[in-house]
Amino acid sequence: RKNYRTPDEVAEIDADEFEDDVGQLDMSSALPWDLEHVSLDFNRLPVDETIRRSQEFYTFMNQRRTVRFFSRDPVPADVIRNIIRAAGTAPSGAHTEPWTYVVVSDPEVKRQVRDIVEKEEEINYTKRMGPQWTTDLKPLRTNWIKEYLTDAPYLILVFKQLYSFKEDGTKRIHYYSEMSISLACGILLAAVHYAGLVSLTSTPLNCGPALRSLLGRPTSEKLILLLPVGYPSPDATVPDLKRKPLEEILVEI
Numbered sequence: 001r002k003n004y005r006t007p008d009e010v011a012e013i014d015a016d017e018f019e020d021d022v023g024q025l026d027m028s029s030a031l032p033w034d035l036e037h038v039s040l041d042f043n044r045l046p047v048d049e050t051i052r053r054s055q056e057f058y059t060f061m062n063q064r065r066t067v068r069f070f071s072r073d074p075v076p077a078d079v080i081r082n083i084i085r086a087a088g089t090a091p092s093g094a095h096t097e098p099w100t101y102v103v104v105s106d107p108e109v110k111r112q113v114r115d116i117v118e119k120e121e122e123i124n125y126t127k128r129m130g131p132q133w134t135t136d137l138k139p140l141r142t143n144w145i146k147e148y149l150t151d152a153p154y155l156i157l158v159f160k161q162l163y164s165f166k167e168d169g170t171k172r173i174h175y176y177s178e179m180s181i182s183l184a185c186g187i188l189l190a191a192v193h194y195a196g197l198v199s200l201t202s203t204p205l206n207c208g209p210a211l212r213s214l215l216g217r218p219t220s221e222k223l224i225l226l227l228p229v230g231y232p233s234p235d236a237t238v239p240d241l242k243r244k245p246l247e248e249i250l251v252e253i
């Protein structure tokens, strides 16, 4: 077998994931060669029910808001586990499932996460982000004080696995891991919303390595999303944002 990739093969792999491991290609696929294909379990709905559901789901998802003010009220751990199960149903390149979800409820660890994030975010806001970015953000009234990181009963930290290892110890390439993890994050947000909880999609700049070490994750994993999850505080406010109408986001050809 050739130990190089054809241009077409290279084009199939995200540039940021194409590593210099072509010499390590081996014939053992990550999934079994003789993987069985079974009948699809599919329940076809009457078309009027499909129309109704599509409207209902849109209306429901349109009620989702990013929330920055959390109640300290507890949430059953099984709810969070089910939400993670739902995120884990996302499609992934070559079914590599390139994700690790770290759920933090320990108050001391939440405090340490908050310390790391606030320290970096203060530098972000005052030095790294620059005047254009901070000006663009002003209407959202964010700053580097992150009370939600200790108020919310759970922090979900989503890590992307850049690669993993097969049973025989060889490296398993994770194709399209960035897209796969993004899809999983979308499902995660929908699952939180469906469970009647709120979240805040936060991507703390420059905190990845420190949070990865704090949580004992390997260097093959990269922090993608930090999601406080819980109930909103009773006096929570949100910016009065409007979403683009369909005409602005849809092109029908």
Ligand code: IYR
Binding pocket: 121, 137, 140, 142, 143, 144, 202, 203, 204, 205
């Ligand atoms: N990460 C910072 C800043 C921030 C950036 C964007 I783009 C936002 O939409 C919101 C905040 C923070 O969490 O405050």
